[in-house]
Amino acid sequence: MIITDTHTHLYSDAFDQDRHDMINRAIEQGVSRFFIPAIDSEYTASMLQLEKDFPEHVFLMTGLHPTHVKDNYKDELKHIEDLLEKRSFYAIGEIGIDLYWDKSTLKIQQEAFNYQIKLAKKYKLPIVIHCRDAFDEVFEILESEKGDDLFGIFHCFTGSLEQAHKAISYNMKLGIGGVATFKNGKIDKFLNEIGLKHIVLETDAPYLAPTPYRGKRNESAYIVKVLEKLSYIYNRSEEDIADITTQNSKAVFKV
Template identity: 80%
Template sequence: MNITDTHTHLYSEAFDEDRNEIINRAIELGITRFFIPAIDSTYTNAMFQLEMDFPKHIFLMMGLHPTHVKSNFMDELKHVEDMLAARKFYAVGEIGIDLYWDKSTLEIQKEAFKYQIRLAKQYKLPIVIHCREAFDEIFEVLEGEKSDDLFGIFHCFTGDFEQAHRAISFNMKLGIGGVATFKNGKIDTFLNQIDLKHIVLETDSPYLSPVPYRGKRNESSYIIKVLEKLSIIYGLSAEEIAEITTENSKAVFKI
C-alpha cells in the first residue's frame, strides 16, 4: 500500500526523542508521503531539517496557524510571504480561524486568513484550513474569496453533513483522521454518503490519536487505524481506500 498522511507535525517537540524511529516505522507500513503544515516562524528551521533528513518523503507547507495570530501577525505574514517567494512549498497552511482558545483575535485571524488565501492564489497553491468552533466564520471568508483557483483541504473535518457539502463546494477535500474512530466523533454516521473522491487521510500527529490510542501521543503510523475505520464505513478494502485517498492527495498537492 502507498498511504499519504496529508497533515502531520513531525517537527513537533513531542518527537524530539524518537523522530527518526517513528518516521521509519510509518514508512515500513507503507506511509511514504508526509505533508507538513507550518505553525509560525519559530518552527521553520525544524521543518527544513526534517525535509533534509527525509527528502523523498517530506513535503512542506508554509503558513501562520490561527492560534499564533498575535499582535506581531504582520511580521509573521511577511515571513510566510518571504518563504513562499524563496522556495517551493506544496500548500499554504495551516491557516484559518480558531475560536476555541481566543475569540478576541477573531478580526486579525480573519485578516491573516484572507491574506494567506490570496498568497495561495498568487502561487497557485492549495490551502489547508484549520477550523475550530468557527465554521460560519470560515465559510464567510471562503465565500468572499471563492474562485476557480481556491482549492485545498479542510483539515481535521469535524462538521456535519451539510457543512461537509459546503466545504466541498469550495473545492475542498475533507481531511479525515482520528476523530472518525471516536464514539462521539459523529462524522462516521454520514461519511459513507460523501463520495470518497472528496476524502484525504491525515493524523494531525502528535494530536488527535485514533482509537485505541486516544489520549496518547499520535504518530503517522496510527493512520492505519483511520484507514481501517474508513474501510468499514465505505465497505472497501484498506488497499482501495489507500489508493483512492493518495490519488486525491496528489490532485491537491500536485505531487
Template identity: 70%
Template structure:
C-alpha cells in the first residue's frame, strides 16, 4: 500500500530531535511519498537538505505562505521567482490568504496570491492553497484567474459542502487530513457526497494531528488514521483509499 502525504512540513524544528526516525515510521506504514510546501526564504535551504537526504521520496514546492506576507513580500516573491528559474519544483505552494492571525496585510496577501497563481500558470505548475477564514477572498481571486491551466489542491479543506463543490469547480482537489477525524470537523458529514477522484491525503504535520493524537505533534505516519476514517466514510477498503488518492496526487503533481 502506497500512501501519499501531499502536505507535510518535515523541515519543521519540531522534528529536529527525531526527524530520521519519524520519516522511517511513516515509510514503515506505507507513507512513502512526501510533498513539502514552502513558507518563505528562510526555510529554503532546509527544504533542499531534506530533498538531498531523501531524493526518491521527498518532493518540493516553492512559494510564499500567506502568514509570511509582510512588508518585505516583494523581496520574498522575487526569491520564489529566482528559485523557480534555477530548478524544478512540483507546485507553487503553499499560497493563499489567512485572516485568522492578522488582517492588516490583506491587500498584500491578495496581491501575493494573485501573482503566484499567475507564476504557476506561466510555469505550468499546480498551486497548493492555504485558506483560513478567507473562503470568500480566495474564491474571488480564483474566479478572476480561472482557466484550463489553473489547477491544484485546496490544502486542509475544512469548508462546507457548497464550498467543496466551488473549490472543485476551479480544478482543485480537496486536501483531507486530521480534521476529518475531529468530532467538530463537520466535513465527515458530507464527504461521501464528494467523489474520491477529488480527494488527496495530507497531514500538514506537525500540525492538526488526527484522533487519537489530536493536540499532539502530528507526523506523516498518522496519515494511516485518516485513511481508516475515509475507509469508513466511503465504505471501501483502505487499499482503495490509498490507491485512488495517490493516483490523484500524481494527476496534480505529475510525479
C-alpha cells in the first residue's frame, strides 16, 4: 500500500530533534511520497537538504505563503523565479490568501497569488492553494485565471459542499487531512457526496494533527488516521483509498 502525503512541512523547526526518525516512521507505515510546500526563501536551503537526504521520497514545491507576503514580497517572488530557472519543482505552493492573521496585506496577497498562478502556467505546474477566511477572494482570482492550464490542490479544504464543488470546477483536488477526523470538523458530514477522484490526502505536519493526536505535533505517519476516517466515510477499504488518492496525486504532480 502506497500512501501519499501531498502536504507536509518536514523542514519545520518542530522536527529538528528527530526529523529522520519521524520520516522513517512514516515510511514504515507505507507513506512513501512526501510533497513539501514552500513558505519563503528562508526555508529553501533546508528543503533542498531534505531532498538530498530522502531523494526517493521527497518532492519539492516552490512558492510564497500568503502569511509571508510582506513588504519584501517582490524580492521573494524573484527568488522563486530564480529557482524555477535553475531546477525543476513539482508545484507552485503553498500560495493563496489568508485573512485570518492580517487583513491589511490583502492587496499584495492578491498580487502575489495572481503572479504565482501565472508562473505556474508558464512552467506548466499545478498550484497548491492556502485559503483561510478568504474563499471569496481566492475564488475571484481563480475565476479570472480559469482554464485547462489552471489545476492543482485546494490544500486543507475546510469549506462547505458548495465551495467544494466550486473548487473542483477550477480543476482542483481537495486536500483532506486531520480536520476530517475532528468532531466539529464538518467536512466529514458531506465528503461522501464528493467523488474520491477529487480527493488527495495530506497532513500539513506539524500542524492539524488528527484525532486522537489533536493538539499535539502532527507528523506524516499520522496520515493513517485520515486514511481510516476516509475508509469509514466512503465505505471503501483503506487500500482502495490509499491507491485512489495516490493516483490522484500523480495526476496532479505528474510523478
